[in-house]
Amino acid sequence: MSGRLVIIGTGPGNPAQMTPQARTAIAAASDFFGYGPYLDRLDLNDRQTRHASDNREELARARAALAMAASGRHVAVVSGGDAGVFAMAAAVCEAIEHGPAEWRRLDLEIVPGITAMLAVAARVGAPLGHDFCAISLSDNLKPWALIEERLAAAAAAGFVIALYNPISRARPWQLGRAFELLREKLSGQTPVIFGRAAGRPDERISIVRLDEAQPEMADMATCVIVGSQETRMIARDGLSPLVYAPRSAERPMR
Amino acid sequence: MSGRLVIIGTGPGNPAQMTPQARTAIAAASDFFGYGPYLDRLDLNDRQTRHASDNREELARARAALAMAASGRHVAVVSGGDAGVFAMAAAVCEAIEHGPAEWRRLDLEIVPGITAMLAVAARVGAPLGHDFCAISLSDNLKPWALIEERLAAAAAAGFVIALYNPISRARPWQLGRAFELLREKLSGQTPVIFGRAAGRPDERISIVRLDEAQPEMADMATCVIVGSQETRMIARDGLSPLVYAPRSAERPMR
Structure with missing residues (x-):
């Protein structure tokens, strides 16, 4: 052949x-x-x-x-x-x-x-700097209940979470529900990065707190990165903030 | 400046x-x-x-x-x-x-x-084809108890797991302990990929079952990918098998 x-x-x-x-x-x-x-x-x-x-x-x-x-x-x-x-x-x-x-x-x-999460991460610092996971929010091929279980498990165990396929015309509510669920597990101060078209001329990157995150901030071309409880944000005069996940963790989770 | x-x-x-x-x-x-x-x-x-x-x-x-x-x-x-x-x-x-x-x-x-897990995955098929996580096994900067908690949470929630920094002279036992723990959560048939120096002249890729996985199969330059319960292996005559994580999941985990 x-x-x-x-x-x-x-x-x-x-x-x-x-x-x-x-x-x-x-x-x-x-x-x-x-x-x-x-x-x-x-x-x-x-x-x-x-x-x-x-x-x-x-x-x-x-x-x-x-x-x-x-x-x-x-x-x-x-x-x-x-x-x-x-x-x-x-x-x-x-x-x-x-x-x-x-x-x-x-x-x-x-x-x-x-892959998208690496390109987005590079634009804001090192948000994937410690243990992380990648979850597709598309429930076309898996049940939504399984996605919720994975979001909850990842947040509870302290993973940074990269969300792929966050939203589309056919899947309008899933990202909002994911933010609701994550707000039950994580502080409202947790940094959330919306990275659209990273590295392209139409790039749009925004960094908000979890309690401000709205599904309308994403579209089909966006990768959303939700920090862990350890994620840090560094303010910089006249420059966008740096977001990073520290390499170290001081203590067991619970 | x-x-x-x-x-x-x-x-x-x-x-x-x-x-x-x-x-x-x-x-x-x-x-x-x-x-x-x-x-x-x-x-x-x-x-x-x-x-x-x-x-x-x-x-x-x-x-x-x-x-x-x-x-x-x-x-x-x-x-x-x-x-x-x-x-x-x-x-x-x-x-x-x-x-x-x-x-x-x-x-x-x-x-x-x-990053290493993408290069290794490309050599064997699509083992990161559904939700996955990346965990560093180094306990230099985080407590081992936290690593165990993350391994257990990831396996229970059905994530494929990419292990970075699996072993070194200063950290000889951690990978063996991780396999022990994962064998409690996952079938012994689960495919495990040892990907060393993927894409380089000294590349060495091996695919084994979780019940055969041994820490000696890895070194500092290895990325280890542990499948989920849904990971599939396709035998090919005269070619190495393909390993992939199906895009679909039929049911909630429990």
Whole structure:
């Protein structure tokens, strides 16, 4: 079988944050599958073909890409950020597990990228400086009760929490409910970072206290980072504050 | 004040995984602070000065870098992986908070990088494909009881767990104790990935079941990823298995 499939994390959308490995992988592929806006960021030539699809069709997209790779093409599946973090790599693995045996024999490569929480964190200091977790707030594929359980467990155990997929037209109330729940577990003073389009020209970063956090501060392109009880904020004259999670913790939680 | 400080995540050590932003930041700086092996990876010129220090002297290194930046130099603090994940960005913020007021006025930039768990995950499939957390097993700066509490909470809530700083000469027993604790919470069949030097010539990746996991399988340069109860393993003839965390969860945890 001569076909190849490469799954590429293109980073947060700033070309300076896309790795040379991703750039090389893009240059080598013939056919590109992905969400339209991610494909729009690529600088493709005339011999390279786009196969754009909607953001909610990940499994169908993965199957189409695998089928084309199995036919002998050199196929790229493109994600923003890192392909392994709430993105296409898991969908491709799922399609392989449940697909024809020949898909398991494909030459498969995965190229990592800068995921959103890292790009956002770098803009404000070091909010992921101690133990942290990443939770997708999308309840399309998991029950909301499980998301609440994970939010509560993470806050109680002192993890900083990065929220992916915080809000969308189809999921308007989940982020507000998450803030409500976190306010029961954490001080209202806890810093919350709304990081939209970090590193891109349309970047918008804001830092508020948990008791001021509102779901309207986020959109689909936002990664929200909620601090722990140990997260610190450093005021700076004429500069935005620095937010960081100290490397040290003085005591057990309880 | 004309000095500048840039904190740079250089990625896992494969030059193809260092971003153009990091490369540009390195080219512009005059003085480099960091752990010797990370500085060794840089291609510095005659006008650029190395200030290498031991890995356990993060706060002293941060202060020295800040003092030099405040004196007007263009200083780079260099981390492997991402500077914000168990690395130098938090130490620099801590030094700023407790240091002289002029340090808060410095021109400070942080450049994100591919952190180890992303590089390891990309080599085996999509083990971070659903909610996950990152925990440092180092108890130099936090009590071991807190680490145990976080491991237990993460496993019970179904997070995939990435373990940073799993073992060292000074911390020989912690990883074995962590596996013991996780075996109480998770099935012995749970996939565990030992990812050493992912993407580098001396890369060594192994995938075992939790009941086979031994601390000797890791060293200082290893990131260990412990799956959740939902993590899947796909056997492939003649190829290493794929490990992934499905995007979907069928039911609440309990």
